[in-house]
Each structure stands twice: as structure tokens, then as C-alpha cells.
Amino acid sequence: MSNLTDMEIFARVVSAGSMSAAGREMNLSPAVISKRIRRLEDKLGTRLLQRTTRQIAMTESGLGFYERVVAILASVEEAEAFVSRGSAQARGTLKVAAPTSFGRLHIAPHLGDFLSQNPDLSVSLDLDDGFVDIVGEGYDLAIRIAELSDSSLVARKLAPVHRILVASPAYIAKFGVPASIEDMAENHVCLAAANQDPWRLMGPEGVVTVRTGAPVKTNSSEVVRECLLAGVGIALRSTWDIGPELRDGRLRLILPQYRASKDVGLHAVYPSRRFLPAKVRVFIDYFAGLYGASPYWDTGLETWLGPVEEARAS
Incomplete structure (x- = not known):
């Protein structure tokens, strides 16, 4: 458990942006946090953080380690929820990023129904048309309308985009x-x-x-x-x-x-992990079921959209 605690402290330092801020969140002194981080670095045999008096920055090794630590901690949280409640119940706060117009038109109107089905869950929805660093900014998942490039992230297609x-x-x-x-x-x-x-x-x-x-x-x-x-x-x-x-x-x-x-699609993108947290899974399942291969916004436009595949096949 000591290693897990050190990993949790490391993750909190990264998300808080400094050891002093993380210390306030965890009720620990900066000296204790610094000692725990050094112990973790000694065990791993590499430097994870570059430290200054005002802020910290991750090394290349630290960034890769942080991505995996976040996944581990999320899996631990879900395991504890499963044992304590008898099921992988979706609970806590789900932090989601989405494009501005799409989020306003096709996510926000459905949140009431989604939350009524998941009463122990709350959603923090950030709308932004710029690129979002899911791991670095602490998002559980992002909705992206794009031709996705290869990355360490996992993507699930929710709907086609014409x-x-x-x-x-x-x-x-x-x-x-x-x-x-x-x-x-x-x-x-x-x-x-x-x-x-x-x-x-x-x-x-x-x-x-x-x-x-x-x-x-x-x-x-x-x-x-x-x-x-x-x-x-x-x-x-x-x-x-x-x-x-x-x-x-x-x-x-x-x-x-x-x-x-371009073969553009609507995707839910989330950090690569072996065990998907229940709160992420239920969100993706809900909206994948709501949109699907023939999304509701294309109803009545099928004859107009017919030439799409014909044009691409030519």
C-alpha cells in the first residue's frame, strides 16, 4: 500500500500543479510530499518531476508514468466501489470535454435523462472547440469530431458524421x-x-x-x-x-x-486503461445508444445523404 499511496501523492501533485497546493488538498506538509516523491523516484530509478520554488513540471518519464498512474487509481476506485456497493455502480463526478456546438445541441439536452438513470453521478461538461489534453487536464473522456490519429488514447465511435x-x-x-x-x-x-x-x-x-x-x-x-x-x-x-x-x-x-x-466520425476518447471506470462506461453506452449508426439528427435526410457513399466509392 505504501507504493500506491506514493503514486496517489504523485498524481495529486501533478493535477494540483505544485507540492504546496497538493499538500493543502491532502493535509500534508510540502516536506512530507517532497520526501514521498523522492522515495518513489528512488524506487523507479528515474526523475519524474523537475522542481522549482514555484512550480513543477513532468519529465518525459514522469508524463508516461502519470498516464498509467491515473488509470491505476481509477481502477482501484472502481474496485472499491464494486466491493462496497455490490456492483460497479457509476458514482462521483464525470469530467467531459466536448465541442461547443455539438455539446450544446446534442449532449446538454440529454443530461437530465442520463442523470436520472445514474443518480449517484454528476457531470462536469466543458465546451471548447480547441484541442483538449485529456490526461494533462484531468478529463475522464472527450467527445471529438475528427479523423482520429494514432495515440495512446482509446476511442469508441458513437455515430457517423456527414x-x-x-x-x-x-x-x-x-x-x-x-x-x-x-x-x-x-x-x-x-x-x-x-x-x-x-x-x-x-x-x-x-x-x-x-x-x-x-x-x-x-x-x-x-x-x-x-x-x-x-x-x-x-x-x-x-x-x-x-x-x-x-x-x-x-x-x-x-x-x-x-x-x-475525410472519414470523420463522432468519437468518445478516453485514456487507455484495462478496466474502464463505470462512470465512463455508462456515459459512453448511453450516448452510443442514443446516436448510433443512424443518428436522430439525420432522420428525414436519408435520401439526400445517399450520394455520400456513392461519391466515395467512385
Whole structure:
């Protein structure tokens, strides 16, 4: 148990950012914490932390060790819960990170039902469109809409993501419908946030690249959405974001033979671990069941989405 306690102290120091802050949380003096960290480093034969008078920083070995310690401590917590309550009951606080628009539209509205099914659980939901360091920032899991790269994290796909070209009736009335992908690129306003330029689209001729350009420059996908609805230009949007507007006619499909070329999906991403904490498992299971291979936001759009696979197969 002494080694486990030293690992727990190490994890608390990293999450708190300093030995003094960790000491206040654990009611231990900085001297005691420093001694425990040194003992752990001596046992492992490597330095885990670079220390200064004001802060600490992990070494490369320390970072890898911390990722594994967090997994071990989570497994211990779940084991204790299983023994004390007779089952792997989801309890405690689940810290989740998600993209801003998706979290607002498709996570927040369902939290009431999710929490009613898991009364011993609370959720801390942080919405951010930037990259989140799950381990370093202490998240239990993150929702990501991306083509995932290889990493030490585990990912479970929750739903497919279809991205299509759309414009408002006001824009079409003023500028017309593009006759071709070349016409759109040369003669139309293509709206995109800074990190979404250029577009890579799959069409009958294969992958094509479209450089966007618009009178509005922004880093916000939500600003692009509002400009789209206001008739400023054409945009490449996910159906989870604009499904209702497509169904009620506020937006119309443009060049249906083209789709985003990347195989993007909606994923739950969490630290690699052998035993998944119950609180993480129930969250992922709930939303995987809610979304699925045919998510509710695509209801009524199936015929429009048909050409996606045809375009990618060509």
C-alpha cells in the first residue's frame, strides 16, 4: 500500500500543479510530499518531476508514468466501489470535454435523462472547440469530431458524421446555384472558419480541393453558421448541426454529388486503461445508444445523404 499511496501523492501533485497546493488538498506538509516523491523516484530509478520554488513540471518519464498512474487509481476506485456497493455502480463526478456546438445541441439536452438513470453521478461538461489534453487536464473522456490519429488514447465511435454543402434560399435567390465545383470555387462565397480551410471534397472525379474566401473572417464555427443562415455564402456543414434547417427549408443542399472527403466520425476518447471506470462506461453506452449508426439528427435526410457513399466509392 505504501507504493500506491506514493503514486496517489504523485498524481495529486501533478493535477494540483505544485507540492504546496497538493499538500493543502491532502493535509500534508510540502516536506512530507517532497520526501514521498523522492522515495518513489528512488524506487523507479528515474526523475519524474523537475522542481522549482514555484512550480513543477513532468519529465518525459514522469508524463508516461502519470498516464498509467491515473488509470491505476481509477481502477482501484472502481474496485472499491464494486466491493462496497455490490456492483460497479457509476458514482462521483464525470469530467467531459466536448465541442461547443455539438455539446450544446446534442449532449446538454440529454443530461437530465442520463442523470436520472445514474443518480449517484454528476457531470462536469466543458465546451471548447480547441484541442483538449485529456490526461494533462484531468478529463475522464472527450467527445471529438475528427479523423482520429494514432495515440495512446482509446476511442469508441458513437455515430457517423456527414458533411455536406448547403446555402440559404436568400443566397440562392441572389447568386444562383453553382453549376459545378469549379463555378462554386471561382464565382461564389465559400464560408469557413480559419481551421476549416481549404475544403477537401469527394466527388465523381475523386478528391478536389476548394479554397474558401469570404468577407467574414472568423475562428468560430458558430459564426460561420449564422452567416450561412443570413445568406452570406455557401458552407460545408455537418448534418448534426443543420439538420432542422434542411428539413424546414431554411437551408438547401448544394452540389449533392460532393461531400467532405475525410472519414470523420463522432468519437468518445478516453485514456487507455484495462478496466474502464463505470462512470465512463455508462456515459459512453448511453450516448452510443442514443446516436448510433443512424443518428436522430439525420432522420428525414436519408435520401439526400445517399450520394455520400456513392461519391466515395467512385
